[in-house]
Every structure is written in structure tokens, then in C-alpha cells.
Amino acid sequence: MSTQPVSLSRDLTIKQVMRAELGDVDMAVWRSASGVVSAWENRCPHRGMRLSHGFVRGESLACAYHGWHYNCAGACHYIPAHPELAPPKTIKANAYNIAEASGIIWVNATGNVAPIDIPSSTVPVRSIPIACPVESALNGFSKHTHQSLLTQHTQAEIIADTPYVLALTPVGSNSVGVYIAFQHVNDSTTVAHITATDNASMNDVVALSRWANEVRDITEFSAGVSE
Amino acid sequence: MNAALEHALQDWYPVAMVGELAPGECKHSKLLGVDITVLANHAGNATESTPTITVRADGAPVDVQQAFDHWWVCLGNKPRSLFTIEEASEADRRFVPCGVVRVACSPLRAVENFLDIAHFPFVHTGVLGAEPHTEVYKYDVKVDESVDEVIATNIKFYQPQAAKSAEGGIQTEYIYRVPAPMAAVLYKTCPLKPDALDVIALFVQPLDEQTCDVWPWMALYDDTSTQAELIQFQQLIFLQDRSILENQLPKKLPLDPGQEIPTKADYTSVAYRRWLKKRGAYYGALEVHP
Structure with a gap:
């Protein structure tokens, strides 16, 4: 397993919890009241409940089942059934390495996290799941470039391959550049996390979002046909 | 086989x-x-x-x-x-078969959840529990060797609405029985008749090791609520439980210690898991290591 994008930073707001999957790894990703992001195995050590169903209180994630509170380091510090008890230090959520960079949350479930640095990626567009292998998604977004925003002179370049990040750079100083970081969920599911350069207007973001729908439809159709 | x-x-x-x-x-x-x-x-x-x-x-x-x-x-x-439930032959009780709820979980996880009180304030918020009344006080658990059943007694918990018939919060007393691996019977304070105990049972039909149909059944003292109201109350509770049961990992119940971390509040489930293991009742359980 390698470093993978799991969400746009914008889409995980303060005190929010989400679920993300990387291969067999089911994880809960959450942001504390002060903004700290954590990614953990999606399982409360107490009774196995998915922590992505939990709720954030201040700097803690609480499990939906019995309200056990875990701090940003993953340590359980409060068990509501025994309010006076100091929980043993052995009760810990299994935490993964995470980093926030270029408007994207990156996770490595098995080792050190190495986010891809994309200096001009500043405007979040959207994340879109596509029912196809990551290579097909990469190919789809390379070929089906946007008609008006990205001119025929657009250059598609793979700027990273672990994980894959695609840069679509149009020719012309005022044109909008687009970046796509690909999350390899499994061999039949990919999530494309899309950002743009800071000259993208709200209308551009809406247009890019619709374009992403079209690319998904075409890519899923071709992936289906080739099977 | x-x-x-x-x-x-x-x-x-x-x-x-x-x-x-x-x-x-x-x-x-x-x-x-x-x-x-x-x-x-x-x-x-x-x-x-x-x-x-x-x-x-x-x-x-x-x-x-x-x-x-x-x-x-x-x-x-x-x-x-x-197994027997004596109260099933008491003519002055209301008998309420509550229908069926299909749950994508191990039948053993469904029973274990029924034996758990610590989740009430979080899963049945405002009904069977509410913060800040989260503490689970010491209670007693044993296996009654004469009938080979798990019995938990002296359980007390504050409940905002302990039953359909309850008006306001009460300190509720609970007794649990596990008479078979996939059945559990609860005796709890009756809001309308403080000297008597309402009976609520969970009968589980295992479709396979990771899917079950749950048939709740009640034997109550309540001469005001309609049958539909009583059923709706129990279905509300059980649908809240389902949102938990379908999200527990692994799907099968671990019987060996060390795979999940219990506390004092979980003594009933600890006793239940040991009892299952001793009986060899592994259907719906993770592989057991001797």
C-alpha cells in the first residue's frame, strides 16, 4: 500500500467524520474542532463498531455505540459507562499516517505518508467515484478533456504515479489548469479528487464538475464494454 | 458437517x-x-x-x-x-409479538447487543437512556448451572422513557436471562405496576452466520396502549439497534478474549461469550482457538 488521496480538504469540515476505503482497509477520517485531521482503522476496539458512524466532540472522536472518546492521538480517554475510570493506555484506535497538502487529505495505511506537492492546486472542485480500475480513470481524464475550459492545446501530463496525479495544463496564460489525484479503492473502484488553479471562477468549477460526470459515464461505459 | x-x-x-x-x-x-x-x-x-x-x-x-x-x-x-418463560402463562399480561426485523449481522451479535445497557444513552437517546446518565453500576452475572443459563441481576439504569407506558424518567431495574445461544429474555421494572416486571424477549432466527431475522416478543402489564403502539415502540428501539449491528467488524462474534476490549459494564457479554464457547455454540462466531 502506498500514499493515497482520500478526500478534498474542503469536504471534511470541522467536527465531521467520513468513511474511506483503500483496498481491504476500511477507515474513519475525521477533523477535530481545532482542525486536526486523523485517519483510523474503522473499528472501535471495544465492540468493533465502525468509527465513521461516530461523532466529534471538541478534540475527540466518540464511538456511536457506547460513546467511548478517543483523542487525536487515538488514545481512549473517556468511557461513559465508567465516568470515574482512567482508561488503560492499551485502549487505542489504530491510527494511520496522514497529511494535508495541496487541498487534499493523503493517507498511507501501511507506512509513512508522502503527499504529492501540487503548488498551484488551490481551488477544490469535487471528488467523484468511478466504477473502473485506476488506469482506466487516468486514461479517461487524459483523453476526454473539457471542450471550452481546456482548449485543444491542453497538455495532459502524469506528474506522479504513486499515487497517480494527472495535470491538465492548457496553453494560454488565463486558462484554468486542472489536477486530478486518483484514489485506488480497489480494482474496480477509483475516486478522482479534482482541483483547479486559483483563476478558476465558480462557473468554471460548476463546468468542471459536469465535465467530470461526463468523463465518468464514458469511462464506466468503455470499462463495461471491454470486459 | x-x-x-x-x-x-x-x-x-x-x-x-x-x-x-x-x-x-x-x-x-x-x-x-x-x-x-x-x-x-x-x-x-x-x-x-x-x-x-x-x-x-x-x-x-x-x-x-x-x-x-x-x-x-x-x-x-x-x-x-x-426453554420456558413462566410469564407466558400469566393470563393478566398483554402478549405482544412484535413482528420481524431482518438484520445483516451474526445472530450472536444481535443477542449480545440485547444484553448491553451501556449503549442506551447513545443509541436509544432520550428513550432508554440519556447523557449524563451514562454510568453502569456494578451488577451480578453468573451461569445458573441448574438450568445452564446466563443470568445477570441487580442492574439499575436511568431511563427517560423506559416503556410506552412510562411517563417521565425512572430508575429501571433489569434482569437478563440467556436460555439458548440465540434467545435472550429481559425482565424490567414495569412503569404501571412497580411490584411487577415486564418481560421482553428477543428470539433470533439465524438465516445464516451473518444474517438473522429477529422476532421481539413482550409480556407486559399495560392496559392503555394499543397493540400497534406497543409494537411501534419496540420496532423503533430495534431499528436503532440495527444501525449498530450492521456496522460491527468483524461480522462474526469473536469468542476468544483479546480481540475486543470489554470493561466492567460488559460482564454479561463476557459471560455470554464464555458460555457459548464452553457449549461449543460457534455458529455465527469467529473461529475459536482452544
Whole structure:
């Protein structure tokens, strides 16, 4: 397993919890009241409940089942059934390495996290799941470039391959550049996390979002046909 | 055949409520991985209001008995006897079969959740529990060797609305019994009759190791609520439980210590897991290491 994008930073707001999957790894990703992001195995050590169903209180994630509170380091510090008890230090959520960079949350479930640095990626567009292998998604977004925003002179370049990040750079100083970081969920599911350069207007973001729908439809159709 | 299935086959499981099917009506279901059909027979005489049933597993008829407003089936050739609930013969109680809820979880996880009180403030918020009343006080758990059942007693918990009949919060007392691996019976303070105990049971029909149909049943003192209101109350509670049960990992219940971390509040479930392990009741459980 390698470093993978799991969400746009914008889409995980303060005190929010989400679920993300990387291969067999089911994880809960959450942001504390002060903004700290954590990614953990999606399982409360107490009774196995998915922590992505939990709720954030201040700097803690609480499990939906019995309200056990875990701090940003993953340590359980409060068990509501025994309010006076100091929980043993052995009760810990299994935490993964995470980093926030270029408007994207990156996770490595098995080792050190190495986010891809994309200096001009500043405007979040959207994340879109596509029912196809990551290579097909990469190919789809390379070929089906946007008609008006990205001119025929657009250059598609793979700027990273672990994980894959695609840069679509149009020719012309005022044109909008687009970046796509690909999350390899499994061999039949990919999530494309899309950002743009800071000259993208709200209308551009809406247009890019619709374009992403079209690319998904075409890519899923071709992936289906080739099977 | 594996030992877990062989063990489970000798117990009785509910497959329908009495009166659920009209004469001649048939439904398809599953029990322990086996396809079954449940057929309501045409009455032998016209005065019989509820038809008897015939259940076939893979085409062959199997043993059936009626108890607690349900039809029970055993697929094994050495059936254990079905447990008893004395209150089922008390004529002044209201008997409420609550219908069925299908849950994508191990039948053992469904029973264990029923034995748990610490989740009330978080899963049944404002009904069976509420913050800040989260503390679980010390209670007693043992295996009653004379009947080979897990018994938990002296449980007390604050409940905002302990039952449909409750007006305002009360300190509720609980007793739990586990008379079979896939059944649990709860005795709790009756809001309308403080000297008596309401009975709420959970009968679990294992469709397979990771799917079950849960049939809640109640024997209450309540002469004001309608049957529909009582059923709705219990269904609300159980649907809240389902949102938990379908999100526990792993799907099968771990019986070996160390895979999940219990606290004092979990003594009933610890005793339940040990009791299952000792009996060899592994159907719906993770592989056990001796």
C-alpha cells in the first residue's frame, strides 16, 4: 500500500467524520474542532463498531455505540459507562499516517505518508467515484478533456504515479489548469479528487464538475464494454 | 458437517408468528443456511381460529412446536428442549409479538447487543437512556448451572422513557436471562405496576452466520396502549439497534478474549461469550482457538 488521496480538504469540515476505503482497509477520517485531521482503522476496539458512524466532540472522536472518546492521538480517554475510570493506555484506535497538502487529505495505511506537492492546486472542485480500475480513470481524464475550459492545446501530463496525479495544463496564460489525484479503492473502484488553479471562477468549477460526470459515464461505459 | 452447524441444528428457532399466515398461505425463508417453506394448514375444524403450520426444509417436513405466540422449528435429529418463560402463562399480561426485523449481522451479535445497557444513552437517546446518565453500576452475572443459563441481576439504569407506558424518567431495574445461544429474555421494572416486571424477549432466527431475522416478543402489564403502539415502540428501539449491528467488524462474534476490549459494564457479554464457547455454540462466531 502506498500514499493515497482520500478526500478534498474542503469536504471534511470541522467536527465531521467520513468513511474511506483503500483496498481491504476500511477507515474513519475525521477533523477535530481545532482542525486536526486523523485517519483510523474503522473499528472501535471495544465492540468493533465502525468509527465513521461516530461523532466529534471538541478534540475527540466518540464511538456511536457506547460513546467511548478517543483523542487525536487515538488514545481512549473517556468511557461513559465508567465516568470515574482512567482508561488503560492499551485502549487505542489504530491510527494511520496522514497529511494535508495541496487541498487534499493523503493517507498511507501501511507506512509513512508522502503527499504529492501540487503548488498551484488551490481551488477544490469535487471528488467523484468511478466504477473502473485506476488506469482506466487516468486514461479517461487524459483523453476526454473539457471542450471550452481546456482548449485543444491542453497538455495532459502524469506528474506522479504513486499515487497517480494527472495535470491538465492548457496553453494560454488565463486558462484554468486542472489536477486530478486518483484514489485506488480497489480494482474496480477509483475516486478522482479534482482541483483547479486559483483563476478558476465558480462557473468554471460548476463546468468542471459536469465535465467530470461526463468523463465518468464514458469511462464506466468503455470499462463495461471491454470486459 | 462442521461442528458449529451440528450444534446449532439441535436448537429451536422461531420462523413465524402464530396467525401470521392465512390458511393455505405459504412463505419462503431460511434457517441455518437451509431453505425452508412455511405453510399454514387448512383448519381441521371450522372453530380453529389460527391454523397450524407445516415447515419443510429442503422439501422434507421438520419438527414444529408453538410457544410464546411463535412457531418454532428444529432441524436437528437430537433436539434440545425449548426453554420456558413462566410469564407466558400469566393470563393478566398483554402478549405482544412484535413482528420481524431482518438484520445483516451474526445472530450472536444481535443477542449480545440485547444484553448491553451501556449503549442506551447513545443509541436509544432520550428513550432508554440519556447523557449524563451514562454510568453502569456494578451488577451480578453468573451461569445458573441448574438450568445452564446466563443470568445477570441487580442492574439499575436511568431511563427517560423506559416503556410506552412510562411517563417521565425512572430508575429501571433489569434482569437478563440467556436460555439458548440465540434467545435472550429481559425482565424490567414495569412503569404501571412497580411490584411487577415486564418481560421482553428477543428470539433470533439465524438465516445464516451473518444474517438473522429477529422476532421481539413482550409480556407486559399495560392496559392503555394499543397493540400497534406497543409494537411501534419496540420496532423503533430495534431499528436503532440495527444501525449498530450492521456496522460491527468483524461480522462474526469473536469468542476468544483479546480481540475486543470489554470493561466492567460488559460482564454479561463476557459471560455470554464464555458460555457459548464452553457449549461449543460457534455458529455465527469467529473461529475459536482452544
